[in-house]
Amino acid sequence: MTNKAIQRAVSIAGSQQKLASLCGVAQPTVWRWLHGGGIEIRYVMEIVKATGGKVKAQDIRPDLAQLLQAS
Template identity: 40%
Template sequence: MKSAIERAIDSAGGVNALARAIGVKQPSVSRWRKVGVVGLEHVPDVSALTGIPAHELRPDKPKLFPHPDSEV
């Protein structure tokens, strides 16, 4: 199963396309792919662009991006 960042990259049409679409440089997106999560400040943009929920892009930050079914 692909990670959320891999799915986001695919949805956007590749690393370069995702980077351009959200206004970051390609190495940033490549770094996210390597570490497995999107940079915090870019989660809303990536989520809006790709439709991937923020809580999937940053599961390590449940207080910032809670799962819709969780009780926070």
């Protein structure tokens, strides 16, 4: 299962390596995100920033939006 939001972020950044560098992680971490691995909350805003806001936090982690609405 490919994470569409991360796929889009990789596309915007130019490569997995570039997105990794912008987010302060190693490229294998981006590969893991892309292939359904969990994305820690601390990296969500880094991904949003790396894409210039083109990929939204709720696209990356829809569960976060649901949690915020529930409170």
